[in-house]
Amino acid sequence: MTDQGFSTKAIHAGWDPEARTGAVNVPIYASSTFAQDGVGGMRDGFEYARTGNPTRRVLEANIAAIENGTYGRGFASGMAATDAILRAALRPGDHLVIPNDAYGGTFRLIDKVFSQWGIEYSVAPVADVDAIAAAMTPKTKLVWLETPTNPLLNVGDIAAIADVAHAGGAKLVVDNTFATPYLQRPLDSGADVVVHSTTKYLGGHSDVVGGALVTNDEQFDADIAFLQNGAGAVPGPFDAYLTMRGIKTLAVRMERHCDNAEALVQVLNAHPKVASVLYPGLADHPGHDAAARQMKRFGGMISVRLAGGREAALDFCARTEIFTLAESLGGIESLIEHPGAMTHASTAGSLLEVPDDLVRLSVGIEDIEDLVADVEQALG
Structure with missing residues (x-):
């Protein structure tokens, strides 16, 4: 086929x-x-x-x-x-x-x-x-x-x-x-x-x-x-x-995941409490050209590093209301997590250890206006 x-x-x-x-x-x-x-x-x-x-x-x-x-x-x-x-x-x-x-x-x-x-x-x-x-x-x-x-x-x-x-x-x-x-x-x-x-x-x-x-x-x-x-x-x-x-329904869901992620990236990228946004769709991402060659779009996952370090990252995770604090990703609902303390805790002390100011967002298919408002209020 x-x-x-x-x-x-x-x-x-x-x-x-x-x-x-x-x-x-x-x-x-x-x-x-x-x-x-x-x-x-x-x-x-x-x-x-x-x-x-x-x-x-x-x-x-x-x-x-x-x-x-x-x-x-x-x-x-x-x-x-x-x-x-x-x-x-x-x-x-x-x-x-x-x-x-x-x-x-x-x-x-x-x-x-x-x-x-x-x-x-x-x-x-x-x-x-x-x-x-x-x-x-x-x-x-x-x-x-x-x-x-x-x-x-x-x-x-x-x-x-x-x-x-x-x-x-x-x-x-x-x-x-x-x-x-x-x-x-x-x-x-x-x-x-x-x-x-x-x-x-x-x-x-x-x-x-x-x-x-x-x-x-x-x-x-x-x-x-x-x-x-x-x-x-x-x-x-x-x-x-x-x-x-x-x-x-994967195709229609992925389009919405990508739409929402791209819109949210712009908000996060301009926020003073966000030190950096990690997303292949950004032109200054080091892997942007490779991603553009081999991917149709850039996906529904975003990671951010918080300017206030670990405590700011944990606070961000604790304050969201629509983004649910949970492990896993890729569902229709938006999720947020702190990889260093959750999904990637096993890498602590190794060459794969992740930064402790890192927050990972799995952007769902909710209304983008609500997701933006949730992130903005959580960042304060």
Whole structure:
């Protein structure tokens, strides 16, 4: 379905109205096991829900289609997807390169868990292709990239980093959670695998947790599928259904997220209590040109550094009324958080430690006038 538009694929890919009933939406197949026509006689390949579920299969096909990929795999969370790809790609003694600005959960998994199994890593700035190349070793099997990054919204040039990774014999993984496949499709730029926390923009309603991996590499997909089944961190059918429901409106939601974020950036950028605004859409953002090349728009995430330091950042978080103080992002409602004390606390004392004056905003789809008024009153 690569010749169809994004929204058409988001709404239709993976499912045709059911032949028997004409159901327009995929049913929630709430069955843990499936009857077989004799020993080994599976119907359409289904035998046990951990191995495969019809609702999940449709979700996987749908996510693959909107990422312009061939193979999609669903997981119980974004971290479960991250864990699966690390285990599929790495063995004891291998090395990977990670961003100096990455999601705290990703860093924690690599630093605290995989390091115990002999996996080594180096840290490099996502915006510096030469630094990424210099961080690679003969043992490097994976380069991990977030773009835009969480929470500093740095931007990596996917095509250039893919060239560097492949020249060194490594695969490039891109976490596309912030951008979503509506704004950016890393496989088209040379990435080997795309990872999503579908909890965020794809689900879009703060009511479901999930993850996904998409690739065009048949063998890599087979390795991932083996771990998906063997480890069993799969989404349930209702989770898969909710995620698909969210994906159907992803395009229209992302346009509103971007509209609101762009308007709010202008307000924040002019406010005397804001020391700096981190947003790829700003012309003076160091990653603006790369973002403009590889993204359709610049997204709904904003980070700011407060002129009054940590106390001002905490006060800002405490005073908003429409922006809810909470972890996560990408839902229809606006959220605010202090990464250093919340989502990125695990990076404290490391090369990935985030500034303590930093506040991250997930801009929702409420009326922009109300969001502006809320930010202005919270900043005082």
